[in-house]
Amino acid sequence: MRNVINSLIFCLITLFTSFGVMAHGTHLVAKTSVLLQLHIQHIFIGSSLILLLMCFTWAKASRSYSVATLALFFTVKSLSILVAGGISLLALLTNNLYFFNVESILLANLSNIIFFIFTIKLFALKKDEHNSYQLLLRLSIIIALIVPLSFLFSPNHTWLLTQISTSISLLALLYVTKCEKTVNVDLLKIFSLILIVQLSFNVLAYLLYYLSFSAHIINCVDMSAFWVMAIMVTYLMGHTYxxxxxxxxxxxxxxxxSVKTSELAQKELQILQDESQEQLESRVQERTLELNIALQELEAVNQELKEKNTLDDLSGLYNRRYYDQKIVAEFRRSRRNLTPLSIILVDIDHFKNVNDSFGHLAxxxxxxxxxxxxxxxxxxxxDVGCRYGGEEFCLILPETDDKGALALAQEICENVRQQQVYNNENVIKLTVSCGVTTxxxxxxxxxxIIFEYVDKALYKAKAAGRDQVQVMPIEKINLSS
Known part of the structure; x- marks a missing residue:
């Protein structure tokens, strides 16, 4: 509170000085501005320490790796802003300006890499979105390589270099959130809003830099961006928790x-055992029926929970996890009973054009x-239908030979070709390509290996012009090639 009051007093002194004695007060205004900058930095340091203490305490209490990573990001990011504002940790060891240059770029790029790690853990990209994970991994390597290259740049260009790497990182994260489809929609919206707000602050900082505003004002913009991001990210983690x-x-x-229902039934059953044998038989039957009903209801609830874990929310088909379990079971049964097992892989043609032309809701x-x-x-x-991922569907057909699978795949192509999807006033015509193997x-x-065959069959259908079915017999292909 004392720092805030002092800051307000210095602001008033600056205003009165500039309006009262403009001709003779230049030196006093400059001195006041320096003191005001120091007080703002002190406020930033104190509030940042409070934020870091809260985050580390939260991480320890919830045993959350994501929150611990977030606390580490806030630590490095706040140090980066302080270094950009003139407070350097290396100043205790050396006066070399090039080492200060490396320190600023190192902290800024390290904070970007830590935020990549936070994003990977938050959305489970390594498990669910391998392409997005590889993108962030490669971008982290490129950002890390910028640090030794900073020796080649002038210290005057340090801030611009860090801002460019930060902007590229934010754009990459926005692309990742756009491609992410497996998490909660509200979580994606909040995270995307955080990235857009940070990009807006970056654009504002670029404008101030090219309009030759003072480094103090630009540093204040960086502090404001940090606190807006801290508030929004903290809200995001709180919402997730x-x-x-x-x-x-x-x-x-x-x-x-369920436990209370079972306990109540057991107590009532114990009471019935103390009564006469005739009453016991009749009441046991009644209570047993009620208990069976309760158990059936419990089983229905458990089955519903199981279906939620194995069904895809959007399509209503089974999800990728269920496919991985089911294909192993059907493969073993096929080998044990000496029956054929067919797989059909279906992919919607030109689906990206549909999203680009009509929107993701369409x-x-x-x-x-x-x-x-x-x-x-x-x-x-x-027969089992699964949404394998994105616009791909995989069908498991036990005890089905290649002719039966081919007939079903051709029927799917024909039905999709005749099907029309209405979106407002637009009519969307779709086609699919199918790969079949047995x-x-x-x-x-x-x-x-079976999936590799059917995937090659789908690729063959795509290469042949789409809207068709291609069959890939297992004995006629060499996967090693």
Whole structure:
């Protein structure tokens, strides 16, 4: 509070001096400006320490790796801003301006790399979005290589170099959030808003730099950007933590309700055992029926939870996780019973053009329509349709030979070709490409190898012009090539 009051007093002194004695007060205004800068930096240091203490305490209490990474990011980012404002840790060891230059770029780029790590952990990119993970990994290596190259740049260009690397990092993260489709939509919106706000501050800093504003004003903009980001990211983590607690609480309530139901039934059953034998038999039957109903309800709830974990929310088909489990089970059953096992891989043609022309909501609607059509064509209960990822669908057909699989794939192509998706006043026409392969007890074959065959068949259909079916027999291809 004392620092804030002192800052206000110095602001008033600066105003009165500039309006009262403009001709003779230049030296006094400059001195006041320097003192004001020092007080702002002191306020920034104190508030940053409080923020870091809160983040590390939160990380320890929740045992969250993401929060610990976030605290480390705030630490390095605040040090980077202080170095840009003239407060250097290396000043205690050396007076070489080039070492100060390296320190500024090192802290700025290190903060960007740490924020990449935070993003990878928050959205589980390494597990679910391998392409986005590889993009951030390569960009981190490039950013790290900028540090030794900073010796080649003049200290006057240090700030501009750090701002460019930060802007590129923010744009890369925006691209990653645009490609991410497996997490909560609200989480993506909040994270994208954080990145857009930070880019806006970067643009403002560029304008101030090229309009020759003082380094103090630009440093104040960096401090403001840091605090806006700290507030928004803290809200993001709080929202995520709240959703986790809410889901855990609902699951605990369901378990407790089931336990109480079971305990109540057991108590009533114990009371009935103390009564006469005739009453016991009749009441045991009634209570047993009630207990069976309660257990059936519990089983239904457990089955519903299981389906939520294995179903894709958008398409209604099974998800990639269920496919990985089901293909192994059906492969073993096929090998044990000596029956054929066919796989169909379906991909919507030119799906990126649909998203670019009509929007992602229209793209989602197309995925839903195609998935609904595929589900209607799977007439056997043993056939399984999965959304493998994006606009790709994978069908597992037990006890189905290559002719049956080819006929189904051609039927899917024909139905999609005749299907029209209506989006407002627009009519979207779709086509699909299909790859088909059949496992017929060939030696040294695994589920992974079967998928490689069907993937090559799909690639062949794409290369041949799309909107068609291509069959790839297992014995006629050399995967090592």
């Amino acid at each position: 709240f959703c986790q607690l809410r889901d855990e609480k609902l699951a605990q309530q369901q378990v407790m309700s 793209g989602d609607k197309c995925i839903v329509e195609v998935a609904s059509m595929i589900k209607s064509l799977l007439r056997r209960s043993s 496992y017929q007890q060939e030696k040294e074959i695994t589920p992974e």
